[in-house]
Amino acid sequence: MxxxxxxxxxxxxxxxxxxxxxxxxxxxxxxxxxxxxxxxxxxxxxxxxxxxxxxxxxxxxxxxxxxxxxxxxxxxxxxxxxxxxxxxxxxxxxxxxxxxxxxxxxxxxxxxxxxxxxxxxxxxxxxxxxxxxxxxxxxxxxxxxxxxxxxxxxxxxxxxxxxxxxxxxxxxxxxxxxxxxxxxxxxxxxxxxxxxxxxxxxxxxxxxxxxxxxxxxxxxxxxxxxxxxxxxxxxxGERLPESSWAMRANVLKEYAALQRQQLPDRVVVSLVKQWLAQMRQGSGEAEQNFQRVKRLTELDQLLDSLIVDEQHAAPA
Ligand SMILES: Cc1cc2nc3c(=O)[nH]c(=O)nc-3n(C[C@H](O)[C@H](O)[C@H](O)COP(=O)(O)O)c2cc1C
CATH class of the missing domain: 3.20.20.70 (Aldolase class I)
Known part of the structure; x- marks a missing residue:
C-alpha cells in the first residue's frame, strides 16, 4: 500500500x-x-x-x-x-x-x-x-x-x-x-x-x-x-482472543526500532503516528493513544508514552 x-x-x-x-x-x-x-x-x-x-x-x-x-x-x-x-x-x-x-x-x-x-x-x-x-x-x-x-x-x-x-x-x-x-x-x-x-x-x-x-x-x-x-x-476452528492494545503498541515499538536504524527520528515519528492512526479502526485504546501523542515530536517520548499505556493495558 x-x-x-x-x-x-x-x-x-x-x-x-x-x-x-x-x-x-x-x-x-x-x-x-x-x-x-x-x-x-x-x-x-x-x-x-x-x-x-x-x-x-x-x-x-x-x-x-x-x-x-x-x-x-x-x-x-x-x-x-x-x-x-x-x-x-x-x-x-x-x-x-x-x-x-x-x-x-x-x-x-x-x-x-x-x-x-x-x-x-x-x-x-x-x-x-x-x-x-x-x-x-x-x-x-x-x-x-x-x-x-x-x-x-x-x-x-x-x-x-x-x-x-x-x-x-x-x-x-x-x-x-x-x-x-x-x-x-x-x-x-x-x-x-x-x-x-x-x-x-x-x-x-x-x-x-x-x-x-x-x-x-x-x-x-x-x-x-x-x-x-x-x-x-x-x-x-478455534477463535484466538482479539488483539490487545499492548500487542499493537509492541508492534509500533518494534517498527520504530527497525526504522530508526535507517531513518532520522523525526521521520520515524511521522511513520509511527501514521501506523497508529491506522490502528484506530476497531481499537478505542489506539484512538486514545493517538489523540494523546499526536502532537509529540520526539521519538523516545512518543515510544515511552506507548510503553506507559502498554503497562496499563496489559492484562493483570
Ligand atoms: C493509503 C493506501 C494506499 C494504497 N496503496 C495501494 C497500492 O499501492 N497498491 C494496491 O494495489 N492497492 C493499494 N491500496 C488499496 C488496498 O490494497 C486495498 O485494495 C483497499 O484498501 C481495500 O482493501 P481494505 O478495505 O482491506 O483496505 C491502498 C489503499 C490505501 C488506503
Missing amino acids: EGVIDALTRDLLTRHAGFDWTVTEFVRVVDTRLPPRVFYKHCPELTQPPVATPSGIPVHLQLLGSDPAALAANARQALSLGAVSIDLNFGCPAKLVNRHDGGASLLRQPERVYQAVKAVHDALEGEIPVTAKIRLGFANRRLAVACAQATEAGGAAQLVVHARTRDEGYRPPAHWEWIGKIRRQVSIPVVANGDIWTLEDYWKARTLSGCSDVMLGRSALADPWLAPRIRHWLQT
Whole structure:
C-alpha cells in the first residue's frame, strides 16, 4: 500500500503465520524504463533472493501504468532484477494517478486492460507470472466482468478484486457479492478484497464471493494479528482472543526500532503516528493513544508514552 506499507512493515506483518504473499507499493510507470534503484527502493527484498520477507513470505512487485510498451519494458527490468511475480494495479483511485491515465482509469476501457496485461505477459515469456488487481469499475459496475475477463484473456494468472468502484473510494460497504459474479465468469483464481476487518467479515466475504482467498489492506495495519487469527481459525476452528492494545503498541515499538536504524527520528515519528492512526479502526485504546501523542515530536517520548499505556493495558 503506497506510503504505508514498506519492507519493514511487510517484515513485521509476516512474522506470525497468516499471509501467503505480499505486494509492494506500486511502481509508477509512465513512458520510460525505470532504473534499478527505483525497483530496489520499492522492493528492497530484490537484493536478497528469493524476494521474500525475512520469514520467507514472497513479495510480489506491483506496477501501475497504462502504456503497454512501458509496462512491458519495466516488467522485463523487474524480472532481470529477480522479481518473482509482477502485479498490475488497475485499482488506484487517486485523482492525480487517474488524471494521468493510470490505476482505475483503465477500467473504463477493458480493451486497454487487456493490452496492458498482454504486453506484460508476453514480455515475461512465462518466466514469472503476471497478476492483476481491479476495482468493480470506475463510475459504475457495468464493465466489471468485462475488465476481469480482459485480465484473464491478457494472461493474468490471478486476479484480486477490490469490491468497490473507483468513485466509491473506500466508503463502505464493499460489494462482496459482485466478486462472486466476476469469479463465476473467469477461470483464473480470484481473491476477494475490501473491508475485511474481522473474522466475521472474512467469513461473510468468503461466503458471498465464493473465493477461498482474501486480501487484507488497511486491516492488516489496524490489527496485525487478523491474518494469523484467520489462519488459526481455519486450521483449528478455534477463535484466538482479539488483539490487545499492548500487542499493537509492541508492534509500533518494534517498527520504530527497525526504522530508526535507517531513518532520522523525526521521520520515524511521522511513520509511527501514521501506523497508529491506522490502528484506530476497531481499537478505542489506539484512538486514545493517538489523540494523546499526536502532537509529540520526539521519538523516545512518543515510544515511552506507548510503553506507559502498554503497562496499563496489559492484562493483570
Ligand atoms: C493509503 C493506501 C494506499 C494504497 N496503496 C495501494 C497500492 O499501492 N497498491 C494496491 O494495489 N492497492 C493499494 N491500496 C488499496 C488496498 O490494497 C486495498 O485494495 C483497499 O484498501 C481495500 O482493501 P481494505 O478495505 O482491506 O483496505 C491502498 C489503499 C490505501 C488506503
